[in-house]
Amino acid sequence: MIHLSCHGAARQVTGSCHLIETGRARVLVDCGLFQGSRELAEDNAEAFGFDPSRIDALVLTHAHLDHCGRIPLLVKRCFRGRIFSTAPTRELARLVLIDAAGLQEEEARRAARHAARRKERAPWPLYTLAEAFHSLDFFDGTASYGEGIEVADGVRATFMNAGHILGSASVLLELEDQGGARTIYVSGDIGSCGRPLLDDPQAPPVPPDYVVMETTYGDRDHRAWSASIDELIEAVAATQARGGNVIIPTFALERAQDVLYALSVGLAQGRLPKHLAVFLDSPMAISATEIFARYPQAMRTDVHARLRAHDPFALPGLRMTRETADSMAINAIRGGAVILAGSGMATGGRVRHHLRHNLGVAHASILFVGYAANGTLARRIIDGARQVRLFDEDITVRAQIHTINGFSAHAGQTELLDWLSRCGTPRGVFLVHGDEDRGMRAFGEQLQRRRQPWHMPSAGETIALP
Structure with a gap:
């Protein structure tokens, strides 16, 4: 049986992190930082909800911090698989992660000075510059749009242009399991059409069985x-x-x-x-x-x-x-x-x-x-x-x-619906990376009218994909 669980961006916008498990492999899609309130930021240091040492591969959709920002922490906690991405994503992720580590070290030093005055215990950074550099050793940035690559035993990933930022991708996962084969299309973040620098988002190479899609602007459209x-x-x-x-x-x-x-x-x-x-x-x-x-x-x-x-x-x-x-x-x-x-x-x-x-x-x-x-x-x-x-x-x-x-680099509601229409008629659509009370529910109502089965996963919820 194939299972999906969301360990970030579940009924919230940031911290994208989705685990797909088969009887043969465990593949993570994204490993992002929680951003926003102080309470969310504190979630970054908590346990992932899975054992990083048992993850076979990480597929990275793009280099925004809320999709890649906890990768050094994943490696720090004994992840030893490979990280698959496009070449631009690998370069941009290097830039983003090193910057994030430097800021965390700086913040930790500032907090340590305050703690010393109060005779309190000084906080540690989530990860250091050295740990960020170490995590880059696990990157395999050889993915090209439209070309499938084996990322784990029985798991094939095809990166398609998401039109969001340079190198961004939606990823089709072809999964082999004892119960049969399934396909999941994970949107990453979907870009708007007609942008001056990047191509429009691409449809999957084949209609997927299931779709995991973002809903950042699921409740409204953007201006032209x-x-x-x-x-x-x-x-x-x-x-x-x-x-x-x-x-x-x-x-x-x-x-x-x-x-x-x-x-x-x-x-x-x-x-x-x-x-x-x-x-x-x-x-x-x-x-x-x-x-x-x-x-x-x-x-x-x-x-x-x-x-x-x-x-x-x-x-x-x-x-x-x-x-x-x-x-x-x-x-x-x-x-x-x-x-x-x-x-x-x-x-x-x-x-x-x-x-x-x-x-x-x-x-x-x-x-x-x-x-x-x-x-x-x-x-x-x-x-x-x-x-x-x-x-x-x-x-x-x-x-x-x-x-x-x-x-905005994110698609609006009409564009999200158009993107999903090009995915055929999936058995189920899982809404992530959106505000629960606005983007997600509003988009879910649109799917309801189209009689498209949909669900908003809760954090850590495990869903069987028959």
């Missing part, structure tokens, strides 16, 4: 890409006219590149000042951009022609700031700057410093261009918080707040 570009350009232009700064909390992978592309369109159309001061204040986003350049085959075939017309990395006023001192210097700018910095949910990183200096300024603007999980600073601001706490300081929110959801 062109309308979102217009909205961003207008918000930046209006803020420039007021003499304020624009702060854009930005995910380093894909979102930063998309926003820079949109700004380049505004400059080319003469709707933004010719020498607009743009700061890409994210070492990770800068490095990710360099990785993008190494994998043109993973992008749209016509992307190079369009980038010649609107090259986002040839903006006359673009400054890429890797060094901390250069980042700190940006805070002396009182107006006229567009600042892209991580993290996208404002849970950490340099953007929190820029928010500290600009949230209380009436002529500034904060532009949110991606998903913000419950419990994050970004979500509190989007939901209308009048005051937030940053670096032990209460800050009154006076800046203008914009939410532009057309930049």
